[in-house]
Amino acid sequence: GQQLNQSPQSMFIQEGEDVSMNCTSSSIFNTWLWYKQDPGEGPVLLIALYKAGELTSNGRLTAQFGTTRKDSFLNISASIPSDVGIYFCAGVSMIKAAVNKLTFGGGTRVLVKP
């Protein structure tokens, strides 16, 4: 099946730092989505990307849909403590008419530097 490689698996941040994470795939996706998940909660949609090359921002978050449609990255600028959590990328592919499937990356765990 399709596999998404998300890196890094984990990272430590210090308040004020910029952080980056990315996802790569062996397959093409129609849409890339980025989610954040806090412990015990469901994933919350951060950014949706619909076109190859698209660069989209949501506050301190910026994400890009790679030109080959096989990759995407997410940047968080000037990180703050509440940025801690697990970030997932997800690629959307159409299985059949009106039926889409999300494939998730393995997640990037963002932690605060002790």
Place this chain on the structure above:
Amino acid sequence: DTEVTQTPKHLVMGMTNKKSLKCEQHMGHRAMYWYKQKAKKPPELMFVYSYEKLSINESVPSRFSPECPNSSLLNLHLHALQPEDSALYLCASSQDRGLRTEAFFGQGTRLTVV
């Protein structure tokens, strides 16, 4: 409003019990999903309903039985579960029209099978 509501939030059940998880959305979305998520792992797709019809079953054991009574509701009936079925069960919905394929998740039901 991008709210998907799941009940209950927590559930403990014995291996001989029958229980149901419920999911509701009022965004007019025509696709609804069940995912299973184990600790420190990404969500895994179980079922996809499109226009109230089961479109995808990812080879899920028959002890999990989905039901879509109408376009706003999605249930997951549980019977004779095993301890390894303990996980966070997530419901999601998406519009699935044109480019709008982003999925919105509920808070999840934390299921413990004893």
